[in-house]
Amino acid sequence: MRDGSARGLLDRRGLRCLNKRMSTLPVANAGPWEKRTCPICESTSANVYVAFDALCFSQCGMCGVVYKSLELPDLRPKGFYEKGYYTHKRSRRLKRFEHRCLKAQKLIRNALEFIPARSLLDVGCAVGEVVEAGQRLGIRAAGCDISNFAVKFCNDRQRPAKLGSLEQLPTPNASVDLIVLKHVLEHTPDPKTALAEVRRALTNKGGVLIAVPDLTYWKGLWQRRQGRYFRPDALGRQHFVYYSVATLVRLLESSGFEVCARSKAVFRKDFASQSVFHALAESLRFAMVGIWVWVAPRLHLRREVVVIARQS
Numbered sequence: 001m002r003d004g005s006a007r008g009l010l011d012r013r014g015l016r017c018l019n020k021r022m023s024t025l026p027v028a029n030a031g032p033w034e035k036r037t038c039p040i041c042e043s044t045s046a047n048v049y050v051a052f053d054a055l056c057f058s059q060c061g062m063c064g065v066v067y068k069s070l071e072l073p074d075l076r077p078k079g080f081y082e083k084g085y086y087t088h089k090r091s092r093r094l095k096r097f098e099h100r101c102l103k104a105q106k107l108i109r110n111a112l113e114f115i116p117a118r119s120l121l122d123v124g125c126a127v128g129e130v131v132e133a134g135q136r137l138g139i140r141a142a143g144c145d146i147s148n149f150a151v152k153f154c155n156d157r158q159r160p161a162k163l164g165s166l167e168q169l170p171t172p173n174a175s176v177d178l179i180v181l182k183h184v185l186e187h188t189p190d191p192k193t194a195l196a197e198v199r200r201a202l203t204n205k206g207g208v209l210i211a212v213p214d215l216t217y218w219k220g221l222w223q224r225r226q227g228r229y230f231r232p233d234a235l236g237r238q239h240f241v242y243y244s245v246a247t248l249v250r251l252l253e254s255s256g257f258e259v260c261a262r263s264k265a266v267f268r269k270d271f272a273s274q275s276v277f278h279a280l281a282e283s284l285r286f287a288m289v290g291i292w293v294w295v296a297p298r299l300h301l302r303r304e305v306v307v308i309a310r311q312s
C-alpha cells in the first residue's frame with residue numbers, strides 16, 4: 001500500500017476508510033497483503049466488489065471471479081483454527097456431527113458414480129465428518145488439517161488425520177483416489193497452485209469433490225457489506241476467493257481436470273440397479289434434487305457450488 005499500487009482497486013469510500021484505518025494503526029512490521037492479478041485468468045482488469053476498513057474484494061473484469069485484493073496485516077489472529085475456533089460458544093463445528101456426516105455420505109456417493117475410489121483424503125478435515133462418512137462407505141479415508149487441535153481430535157476418535165495444508169498435502173505422489181475439498185478452496189489465494197498439489201497426490205483415475213460458497217447466493221450479491229461473506233469480522237478474514245459455477249469450472253478445466261458434475265443432482269446408478277423399488281426411489285430423489293437445483297440458482301437461493309471432477 002505504501003507505493004499506492006492497490007489504490008486503483010478501491011473505490012473512494014473504501015480508500016477513505018482504509019486511509020483512516022491505517023492512520024490509527026501502530027507501525028506494523030509487515031505491509032498489507034495485496035493481490036493484483038486474478039487467481040483464475042491472471043487478468044489485471046478488476047473492479048472493486050466491496051471494500052471495508054481492513055480489506056477489499058475485487059471482481060475480475062475478464063472471468064468474473066471475486067477475490068480478496070487487499071488485507072491489512074494482523075487481521076487474522078495467530079492460532080485462528082485451534083481450539084477456540086471449535087469450542088467458542090458460537091462455533092457450530094462440534095455440533096450436529098451426525099447430520100453433517102450423513103450429508104457428506106450423500107456427496108461421496110455422488111462422487112463415486114464418476115470416480116471409483118478406494119481411498120479418500122479430506123483436506124481441512126476439522127472434526128472428521130467426511131473421514132467418518134468415507135469409513136462408513138467402506139473407503140480407506142483419512143484427513144489433514146492445519147489445526148493441531150483438529151488433528152488430535154480426529155485421531156483420538158479413530159479418524160486418521162495428519163497435519164497438512166492444501167499447499168502441502170501429507171501424502172505421497174499418486175496415492176489417493178478421491179480428494180475432498182469441502183469449503184476449503186475459498187481459503188487459498190492461489191487455487192491453481194493448490195490444484196496442482198491435488199493432482200500430484202491423485203492417482204491416474206482419481207478426482208476431486210469440491211464444495212465452495214456460491215457467489216451468486218443472495219447474501220453474496222445483495223448484502224455485501226452486511227452479510228457474513230465479506231465482512232472482516234466474519235468470513236472475509238478467512239476467505240480469499242468467491243466462485244460461481246462458471247468460474248469454478250473454468251479454474252478446474254484450466255488446471256487439468258474434466259468436470260463430471262456441476263451440482264448435487266447426480267443419478268446414482270449403483271443404487272438404482274439394486275431392484276425396481278430402488279430404481280423408483282432413486283428416480284424420485286433425483287427428480288426432487290433436480291427441481292431444486294434448477295430453481296435455487298434462479299432465485300439466488302443456492303448457498304454452495306458443488307462440483308465433481310476427475311483428472312483429464
Ligand SMILES: [Zn+2]
Nearest residue numbers: 038041060063
Ligand atoms: Zn479472471
